[in-house]
Amino acid sequence: MCMEYEAAGSCSSEVEGIEFGYGTRGVGDKELKEMLLRKYSGYLSSLRKEFLKKRKKGKLPKDARIALMDWWNSHYRWPYPTEEEKLMLSEMTGLDIKQINNWFINQRKRHWKPSSEMRFGVMEGVSGAAHGTILEHM
Incomplete structure (x- = not known):
């Protein structure tokens, strides 16, 4: 949420050209999720790989x-x-x-x-x- 802009009555963000927030057209959760996944999937995949590296190393030799x-x-x-x-x-x-x-x-x-x-x-x-x-x- 963007509280600092809430008092002025315009709180909106832009994700791939679509505005959403208070008083603007809303985007369904599913559509928003798909949009965010498209935009950030590469970054998420690299984060996943990084976390997997730090996991338990497994059995001893x-x-x-x-x-x-x-x-x-x-x-x-x-x-x-x-x-x-x-x-x-x-x-x-x-x-x-x-x-x-x-x-x-x-x-x-x-x-x-x-x-x-x-x-x-x-x-x-x-x-x-x-x-x-x-x-x-x-």
């Missing part, structure tokens, strides 16, 4: 996925690589640490379920450690 899966399979019981292991995997695969972290987060969410004894062991370790520190201070 096959050799990188294989290396990560090898590590995963040999550490399935506790699939949390150390920082040193992440650096080693990064050098081996050519992936960023962030990509490796995300791959492991997704892999654990989708394919790993800690055993019940592991969950109880972790809980006992936490409560045992807390209990031990309390006793030491008494």
Whole structure:
């Protein structure tokens, strides 16, 4: 809308020679859309290509996925690589640490379920450690 001209009573714009606005002949939505698409379709198509470039890049390279899966399979019981292991995997695969972290987060969410004894062991370790520190201070 062109509010600064609204008070003067003439608010109109021109698109390919057709005026529309307050008090001028109106153009149907469909006709206006077609007109704008004809005029700006090249620009819209280049914008679409630009947005597609910035989208998610997709799957990781096959050799990188294989290396990560090898590590995963040999550490399935506790699939949390150390920082040193992440650096080693990064050098081996050519992936960023962030990509490796995300791959492991997704892999654990989708394919790993800690055993019940592991969950109880972790809980006992936490409560045992807390209990031990309390006793030491008494």
